[in-house]
Each structure stands twice: as structure tokens, then as C-alpha cells.
Amino acid sequence: MYATDEYADIEQKILNGERLTREDGIRLFKCHDIAWLGNMADMVRKKKCGDIVYYNVNCHVNLTNICTSHCKFCAFGKDKDSKGAYAFSVEEALNVVRDAKKDPNLAGLHVVSGLHPDWTFEDYLERLQALHNEFPELYLKGFTGVEITHFSKISGLSVEEVLKKLKAAGLKAIAGGGAEILSDRVRTELCPKKATADEWIEVARTAHKLGIKTNASMLYGHIETIEERVDHLIKLRDLQDETGGLQTFICFPFLPKNTELGKSVKQTSMWDDLRTMAISRLMLDNIKNIKAYWVMLTVPVAQIALGFGANDIDGTVHKETILHDAGATSPTALSEDHIIKIIRDAGRIPAACDCNFNILRRFD
Ligand code: SF4
Known part of the structure; x- marks a missing residue:
């Protein structure tokens, strides 16, 4: 099955279940045999996760798009x-979910927002609490390590105190955004005003200590080097070795449209997306779930990515705005039937879950 003799040693390591090194990861990014990479990642996925593909019926609530950070890759x-x-006022935030509740299977909310210059931590907390009070049955995932670092800075509370208050207000899990590339060089260039790599990791570490699960992501395809992508994956793998609290890893290809970087950076190719997905599965040997986020990848590429290591396709995503502001060409939401069909057509078993991967319904 070797791609070439050049990769025989890596293939042997994968077959033996051995951990890949930084050098292995960098070499894999230079591998042109995309089918071999996909096969390797798919084999590992099957061994670890079986044939179930998770999705959730969820709604995004972006409380405000007003933000002080001015990240160069952001169109939101x-x-x-x-x-x-x-x-959004409290009432406006509630109205987003009241509308999404027309779907009787709605199971979770994904709440992420800008860093509003005038809002206090209590303003965010009040909206979260109101969502939880009116919809206690919905699984509340929200706020990224960037937002939580910001809340700590504007409130004078420690990250741990902020997390405890969010948990008391109903937060069950933390969103994976804001990790971008965990490199100070990249962050200084693209988003110097927001959480540093160490701050982002510290939020996740503290959350795990408090029993709050988090997700992690990688925004790639802008100014980062291949080495920085691999180092990013290794930082997450090290964190997971330490805490075990990362539930899902999500690859986000950078969408340049409507961003400051858009004039100088081209969108990633499908091949880069699939290669990055497969290498993420192979490098992140201790993170069970790898997500193919159809909103960014597009539906057809996300479906193919299910054969490149992914076992999660996110969800119906009612009300997504952040990525559509950046020119995402995917639909603004998918019906549950459509998601089930995408997964089935890929030869896999759809399973609706909450944001903690508890299975609510499965369709064998
Ligand atoms: S990526 Fe987040 S923090 Fe950066 S400008 Fe956009 S909304 Fe603000």
C-alpha cells in the first residue's frame, strides 16, 4: 500500500499504531499521493471510531459582530x-433561538461573538443565562479561548473564575475557534490584539480542570508555513496528553473573500483541504473526533473528507453568519434529512448527537 518507498517507514508506524513525529508530519505535507494519505487516515478513523458519523441539529447565535480585534483574516x-x-439585546438573542426551535430536533446552541468594546463580561453572561433559562433542554456550547481570555481581561477575574461563572450560567462546552495557528509569529502578524497561543491553551487547560470539554481548531491556508501547521497539531496533541479534555478537532480552511488578507492570499485547493484533514487524523492520535465542517469545506468536499479521516460533519447549523460573511458558498443551513443523506451516501452511519457526543438518534 506504500505511496512510494520514501513513505514506507511512516506507513509502518501508522500500521503499528506508533506516534508520528514532527518530521513525519512535515514529510506527509509533501506527499503527493493523496489517495494513499486518505487510505491511511481512513484506516485509522475506522479503527478508532467505527463507521458512525456524528452530526448535531444546532443553531449558531452570534451575539454581536462588533469587535475590537481587527484580525486580518476575519470578515465578520x-x-x-x-x-x-x-x-443583540437579550430579547434579540432569544428570538434567534425561538425561530430555530421550529425544528423540533434542535439539540444544541453554538454561541460565539465579537469582542465588543463596550460590553462587560456581565453583558455576555446575561445573554447566556437568558438562553439557558428559556431553553434548558438545549446543549450550550459557546465562547472560544479568545473570548474567554477577553472576559478575564475586561472583568479582572481569573480565567478560572470566568469559566466557573459561565458554567453556572449553563455553559456545557467551549467552542474550538480562536486557535487559528498557535504560533506567536503568525498571531503577531494576523491578530496581535487577541489571546496569544499560550493564553488560548491556558483557557482549554483550565476548562478541562473544571470538567468542561473543549474543541480545538486550526485555521490554515493564509501565511502559516507547513512547519507551523505541524507544530500547531503537536501543541494540541501535547495538551490532550496532559488533560484529555479535547473532544473534537476542526480544520478550517481560510476563506479570503472580504478579508484584509484577501488581496494577497488565494483560497486553499480541495487537495490541500483533504491532505490537511488526513494528516490531522494521523498526527492527532489522541483526539477521537475529527470534524469535516461543511460550511467551510463545502458539502461535496466535506463528504469526501469522510474518507480522509473525518468522523463528524458538524450539523444543520441554523443561522451561521461568520463564515458566510467571508464568502462561504455553502448553504446557510442544511436540513437534518440532507445531512443524513450526505453521510449515508458516503457509506457511513449517521448519528445525531449533542455537543458532548452523546448519541440521540442513529440511522443504521
Ligand atoms: S476573528 Fe473574532 S476576534 Fe478576530 S476580528 Fe473576527 S470576531 Fe473579532
């Missing part, structure tokens, strides 16, 4: 006086 964040800037 706006200044207060910009066209299209908004900040």
Missing part, C-alpha cells in the same frame, strides 16, 4: 459605526 468583525454592525 465590524466597528461600531460600520454598516451591518449589530449587537
Whole structure:
């Protein structure tokens, strides 16, 4: 099955279940045999996770797009006086979910937002608490390591105190965004105002200590090097060795449209997306779930990615706005029937789950 003799040693390690090194990861990014890479990742996926593909019936609630951070890769964040800037009142946030509740299978909320210059931590907390009070049955995942670092800074509370308050207000898990590339070089260039790599990791570490699960992501395809992608994966793998609290890893290809970087950076190719998905599965040997996020990958590529190591396809994603502002060409939501069909057509078993991967329904 070797791609070439050049990769025989790596294939043997994968077959033996041995951990891949940084050098192995870098070599894999240079491998042109994409079918071999897919086969390797798919074999590991099957061994670890079987044929179930998880999805959730979920709704995104982006409380505000007003943000002080001005990250160069972002098309969502706006200044207060910009066209299209908004900040939801408590009632407006509730209305988003009241509308999404027309779907009787709605199981979870994904709440992420901009870093509003005037909002206090209590403003975010109040909205979270209101969502939990009115919809206690919905699984609340929300806020990234970037937002939580920001809450700590504006409130004077420690990250641990912030997390305890969010947990008391109903938060069950933390979203994986904001990790971008965990490299100070990249962050200084692209998003110097927000959480550093160490701060992002410290939020996840503290959350795990408190029993709050988190997700992790990688935004790739901008100014990062292949070495920085691999180092990012290894930082997450090290964290997982230490805490075991990462539930899912999500690869986010950078969408350049409408961003400051858009003039100089081209969108990743499907091959880069599939290669990155497969290498993530192979390098992250201690993270069970690898997500093919159809909103960014597009539905057809996400479906193919199920054969490149992914075992999770996110969900119906009612009300997604962040990535569609960046030119995502995927639909703004998918019906549950459509998600089930995508998974079945890929030869796998769809299973609706909550944000903690508890299976609610499965369709063998
Ligand atoms: S990526 Fe997040 S923190 Fe950065 S500008 Fe956009 S909304 Fe703000």
C-alpha cells in the first residue's frame, strides 16, 4: 500500500499504531499521493471510531459582530459605526433561538461573538443565562479561548473564575475557534490584539480542570508555513496528553473573500483541504473526533473528507453568519434529512448527537 518507498517507514508506524513525529508530519505535507494519505487516515478513523458519523441539529447565535480585534483574516468583525454592525439585546438573542426551535430536533446552541468594546463580561453572561433559562433542554456550547481570555481581561477575574461563572450560567462546552495557528509569529502578524497561543491553551487547560470539554481548531491556508501547521497539531496533541479534555478537532480552511488578507492570499485547493484533514487524523492520535465542517469545506468536499479521516460533519447549523460573511458558498443551513443523506451516501452511519457526543438518534 506504500505511496512510494520514501513513505514506507511512516506507513509502518501508522500500521503499528506508533506516534508520528514532527518530521513525519512535515514529510506527509509533501506527499503527493493523496489517495494513499486518505487510505491511511481512513484506516485509522475506522479503527478508532467505527463507521458512525456524528452530526448535531444546532443553531449558531452570534451575539454581536462588533469587535475590537481587527484580525486580518476575519470578515465578520465590524466597528461600531460600520454598516451591518449589530449587537443583540437579550430579547434579540432569544428570538434567534425561538425561530430555530421550529425544528423540533434542535439539540444544541453554538454561541460565539465579537469582542465588543463596550460590553462587560456581565453583558455576555446575561445573554447566556437568558438562553439557558428559556431553553434548558438545549446543549450550550459557546465562547472560544479568545473570548474567554477577553472576559478575564475586561472583568479582572481569573480565567478560572470566568469559566466557573459561565458554567453556572449553563455553559456545557467551549467552542474550538480562536486557535487559528498557535504560533506567536503568525498571531503577531494576523491578530496581535487577541489571546496569544499560550493564553488560548491556558483557557482549554483550565476548562478541562473544571470538567468542561473543549474543541480545538486550526485555521490554515493564509501565511502559516507547513512547519507551523505541524507544530500547531503537536501543541494540541501535547495538551490532550496532559488533560484529555479535547473532544473534537476542526480544520478550517481560510476563506479570503472580504478579508484584509484577501488581496494577497488565494483560497486553499480541495487537495490541500483533504491532505490537511488526513494528516490531522494521523498526527492527532489522541483526539477521537475529527470534524469535516461543511460550511467551510463545502458539502461535496466535506463528504469526501469522510474518507480522509473525518468522523463528524458538524450539523444543520441554523443561522451561521461568520463564515458566510467571508464568502462561504455553502448553504446557510442544511436540513437534518440532507445531512443524513450526505453521510449515508458516503457509506457511513449517521448519528445525531449533542455537543458532548452523546448519541440521540442513529440511522443504521
Ligand atoms: S476573528 Fe473574532 S476576534 Fe478576530 S476580528 Fe473576527 S470576531 Fe473579532
